[in-house]
Amino acid sequence: MDQTTDQADTATYDVIVIGAGVSGMRQLMLLREKNLSVRVLEGGGDIGGTWYWNRYPGARLDSESYTYQYAFDEELLAEWDWSELFAGQPELLAYFNRVADKYDLRRDIDFNTTVEQLHFDEERNLWTVKARGGRTYTTRFVIAATGVLSALNFPDIPGLGTFEGEWHHTGAWPHEPVDTTGKKVIVIGTGATGIQVITEVAKTAGHLTVFQRTPNWAIPLRNRPLSADDMAEIRGTYPTLFQHLQTTSSGFIHQADPTTSTDVPRDERLAHYEELYQQPGFAKWVGVYHDIATDAEANKEYGAFIEQKIRERVHDQAVADLLVPTDHLFGTKRVPCETNYYETYNRDNVRLVSLKESPILSYTPKGVLTQDGEVEADIIIIATGFEAFTGALNRIDIRGKGGLSLKEKWQFGPLTYLGIQVADFPNLFIMGGPHGKGGHGNSPRCSEKPLEWMADFASYLVANDVQRVEADPTAEKEWSEWVYEVASKLLQAGANTYVYGDNIPGRPRAYLAYAGTLPDFVQKLDDSAARGYEGFVLTR
Structure with a gap:
C-alpha cells in the first residue's frame, strides 16, 4: 500500500x-x-x-x-x-x-x-x-x-545537523547493527535506557564519554538463563500467577511489604534490605517496606544502604560522588535495573562528565562543545528518553467540539x-x-x-x-x-x-x-x- x-x-x-x-x-x-x-x-x-x-x-x-x-x-x-x-x-x-x-x-x-x-x-x-x-x-x-x-525527547542542544559522524536516539534505533568497536562514542543521558546502553557500548568502544545531567538510583537486575526445568516449574504456576498479578499495585510480581519499617529493629531492617538486594528485579524497589514511599526518614535510611552498595562497586570515590543521587530520594524517580553498570566506570575507556559542571553548549562537526572544550566522537547516542504519557497525543492535531485542540485543553x-x-x-x-x-x-x-x-x-x-x-x-x-x-x-x-x-x-x-x-x-x-x-x- x-x-x-x-x-x-x-x-x-x-x-x-x-x-x-x-x-x-x-x-x-x-x-x-x-x-x-x-x-x-x-x-x-x-x-x-x-x-x-x-x-x-x-x-x-x-x-x-x-x-x-x-x-x-x-x-x-x-x-x-x-x-x-x-x-x-x-x-x-x-x-x-x-x-x-x-x-x-x-x-x-x-x-x-x-x-x-x-x-x-x-x-x-x-x-x-x-x-x-x-x-x-x-x-x-x-x-x-x-x-x-x-x-522522543531530544535535549535542547543546537547543531545536531552539523555533526559529521553517526548519531542515534535510543528510542528510534536502526534495524541494522551499529558498530561501536574501537570507536569514540558519546552517550547523553543516564536514565533507564542510558544505563542499559552505556553498559553494553563500554565493552566495545575505544573510548566512551558519558554525559550525565542527573544521577539515578539503580539496582542490580540479577538476570539469569531459564532452563527447560525452570520453564516447566514456572508453567505450573501460571493459573495462580496471573490472578496474583491482578492484585498487586502495578502488575509486578513484587508487592510492597505491609510492615512499617520503624516497627522493625534496625539490625533486622538492614538484614532485610540485604536479603532484598540479593533478589532479582524490582524486589529492591517495589518489594520494600511500604513507608519508604511516603516517609522521608525511612527512605533516607534505605537510600543510605543503596548508596553504600554503589560506593563499594566504584573504585574512584570522586566518580561515585557523581553517581550517587543527591537531588531526589530513592524510588521517587523510576528506578532502573542494571547489570555491572557501576563497574563500567572502573574501566579505563570510560569517562563520566557531569552536565552541571560541564554543560554541552552545542554539537560540532567532530562531536560536542562543552563549557570545558570539545569532546570528539565517531558516534553520538542520545538516551534522553521521552515526552511521557501525553507526548504522543500532543504531537497529533486532535480537534474536538468547536475545534478545541487537545493540546490546548492540556496546556497546563x-x-x-x-x-x-x-x-x-x-x-x-x-x-x-x-x-x-x-x-x-x-x-x-x-x-x-x-x-x-x-x-x-x-x-x-x-x-x-x-x-x-x-x-x-x-x-x-x-x-x-x-x-x-x-x-x-x-x-x-x-x-x-x-x-x-x-x-x-x-x-x-x-x-x-x-x-x-x-x-x-x-x-x-x-x-x-x-x-x-x-x-x-x-x-x-
Whole structure:
C-alpha cells in the first residue's frame, strides 16, 4: 500500500486503533471478537511498539519475562519458552511476532502510517483521521494506544545537523547493527535506557564519554538463563500467577511489604534490605517496606544502604560522588535495573562528565562543545528518553467540539475521566495515557483488564446505536483532582521526574501518571460499567 500519496479510505470503521504495540495488538484481537469493524494505524514498519523501536544494545525487560506475556492464550503459554528471567529486545519482538502471526493481526493493520490529524465532525459524530502522506480514514470511535513512552525527547542542544559522524536516539534505533568497536562514542543521558546502553557500548568502544545531567538510583537486575526445568516449574504456576498479578499495585510480581519499617529493629531492617538486594528485579524497589514511599526518614535510611552498595562497586570515590543521587530520594524517580553498570566506570575507556559542571553548549562537526572544550566522537547516542504519557497525543492535531485542540485543553496538564476520555472530545478513548493505569507499570498486566473493558464498552456503544459518548465535565474534574491529590501524598511529589513532565524544559509541571493501585483502577472501571457507564454522557 502506497502511504505517500493522497488517498481516502472509503470504509467507515466502527473503531480505529492508533498503535500496534502490546496494547494495540490486544485491543485489535478483543474488538474482532466483538465483531466490530476495526483498523489499526501504526507509524512503524511492523508490530511491537516499544520492542520494535527500542533496538539499542542492552535493551531488555526489568519485569520478569513470564509476567510480561499475554495471559489469555493457554496454547501460547504452553508452547513459548523464555530463555532468560528478564528477556532482551530480540526475544520480546520474536514473541510478539509469534502472536501477530498466530492471530493474523497484520491484515487489519496499516503500517508506516503516522497519524497527524484527528478531527471530530459534530454533525455526523464521526472522526476523520489523516495520516502523513494524506491517507484519510473515517470512523465512529478512536482508541489511542499510542504508549506511555513513545514520543522522543531530544535535549535542547543546537547543531545536531552539523555533526559529521553517526548519531542515534535510543528510542528510534536502526534495524541494522551499529558498530561501536574501537570507536569514540558519546552517550547523553543516564536514565533507564542510558544505563542499559552505556553498559553494553563500554565493552566495545575505544573510548566512551558519558554525559550525565542527573544521577539515578539503580539496582542490580540479577538476570539469569531459564532452563527447560525452570520453564516447566514456572508453567505450573501460571493459573495462580496471573490472578496474583491482578492484585498487586502495578502488575509486578513484587508487592510492597505491609510492615512499617520503624516497627522493625534496625539490625533486622538492614538484614532485610540485604536479603532484598540479593533478589532479582524490582524486589529492591517495589518489594520494600511500604513507608519508604511516603516517609522521608525511612527512605533516607534505605537510600543510605543503596548508596553504600554503589560506593563499594566504584573504585574512584570522586566518580561515585557523581553517581550517587543527591537531588531526589530513592524510588521517587523510576528506578532502573542494571547489570555491572557501576563497574563500567572502573574501566579505563570510560569517562563520566557531569552536565552541571560541564554543560554541552552545542554539537560540532567532530562531536560536542562543552563549557570545558570539545569532546570528539565517531558516534553520538542520545538516551534522553521521552515526552511521557501525553507526548504522543500532543504531537497529533486532535480537534474536538468547536475545534478545541487537545493540546490546548492540556496546556497546563492533562484532564481526563478514568484516564480514558476527555470532555469535549467525544468518541475518543485513550488506553495507556495520562491518569489511567493501563500500560503504567507492568504493561501487559496493567492494560489487560482495561482493554477488555474498552472492548465491552465499544461493543455496547455500537449495539445500542450510541452516536456520541464523552466524559461528563464534572466527572472529569473530580477524577483529575483525585488523581492529583493521591499523587501529592507520595515522596515522588518532591522530585523532578518524567511523571511530572520535568524532563522536558519549559513544560508546565503537572502530574501525568496514576498513583492508585491496579485493582482499585479496574474496580472503578467495573463500577462505572455496572451503573450504565456512569461518568460518561451517552447520546443515542
